[in-house]
Amino acid sequence: MTVEILSATGSLETQMAEAAKNIFALLGARSAHEPLVLGLCGGRSVVGLLQAMLDESRNQPQDIMRRIQFFMADERVVPLSDSQSNFGGIKTQLFDKLLRDGLISEDQLHPFEASRSDAESACEAYENELKRYGGSFAVTVLGMGEDGHVAGLFPNHRVLSQTGRAFYSFEDSPKPPPHRMTASMSLVCHSSLVVLLALGEVKREAWNKFREPSVSVSDCPAKMVAQASRCVVVTDLER
Numbered sequence: 001m002t003v004e005i006l007s008a009t010g011s012l013e014t015q016m017a018e019a020a021k022n023i024f025a026l027l028g029a030r031s032a033h034e035p036l037v038l039g040l041c042g043g044r045s046v047v048g049l050l051q052a053m054l055d056e057s058r059n060q061p062q063d064i065m066r067r068i069q070f071f072m073a074d075e076r077v078v079p080l081s082d083s084q085s086n087f088g089g090i091k092t093q094l095f096d097k098l099l100r101d102g103l104i105s106e107d108q109l110h111p112f113e114a115s116r117s118d119a120e121s122a123c124e125a126y127e128n129e130l131k132r133y134g135g136s137f138a139v140t141v142l143g144m145g146e147d148g149h150v151a152g153l154f155p156n157h158r159v160l161s162q163t164g165r166a167f168y169s170f171e172d173s174p175k176p177p178p179h180r181m182t183a184s185m186s187l188v189c190h191s192s193l194v195v196l197l198a199l200g201e202v203k204r205e206a207w208n209k210f211r212e213p214s215v216s217v218s219d220c221p222a223k224m225v226a227q228a229s230r231c232v233v234v235t236d237l238e239r
Contacts, residue, residue, distance in 0.1 A: 003231045007238040015234050020052035022232050026193045035134040039073040042086025045143030045197040050094045065103045069133045074151035075112040077179040087111040119169035127166040140191040144198040148206040148220035152182025189227040196225050198235040207237040
């Protein structure tokens with residue numbers, strides 16, 4: 001377990017660029033037979049990293065870019081065309097530009113598509129789709145919420161303790177919309193690299209909990225990232 005803090009005391013863009021380099025360095029170091037699966041989150045925090053990833057992707061060998069499989073670490077159970085869709089936001093910010101530049105192809109994109117009535121079966125199908133590429137995320141990108149949540153894993157929520165599956169749906173999210181899908185805690189923690197974004201003064205209380213050893217993962221789910229093989233944290237809250 002290695003946790004590295006990239007403190008944005010100067011340029012946040014510089015730290016985002018460093019995080020993007022870490023992502024591609026890990027992917028590029030994998031053997032030609034190892035799947036390159038990237039799990040992405042939605043939210044405002046990830047926007048700067050997506051731009052840094054776009055910039056860095058232009059420096060990557062084509063054979064690396066064409067092997068990356070993009071999955072969602074969390075999603076709102078809404079149509080992909082809905083403004084609340086995490087995939088829809090990332091598509092606009094990153095995927096469409098990678099496609100336009102010929103760096104990736106459509107078959108590398110794996111949106112989570114479900115209606116409220118079939119979210120559970122869609123989670124099972126999504127897990128089976130992930131199994132086609134090894135069943136785990138090589139890299140997971142997460143943003144920390146004001147309450148310390150990551151992906152759809154909220155403090156003291158029952159999904160935190162659920163095991164045996166890669167993805168879960170639930171209808172009682174503490175934040176709207178209530179119906180969501182999330183990667184399980186186990187899937188996140190088995191990542192070779194987690195990039196955690198802890199940005200903005202509104203996250204100060206959550207950051208203090210993240211840094212306090214006595215606070216449990218149940219009370220601050222972001223702390224689970226320390227269980228991954230390696231974690232890089234980008235923050236503007238470290239002083």
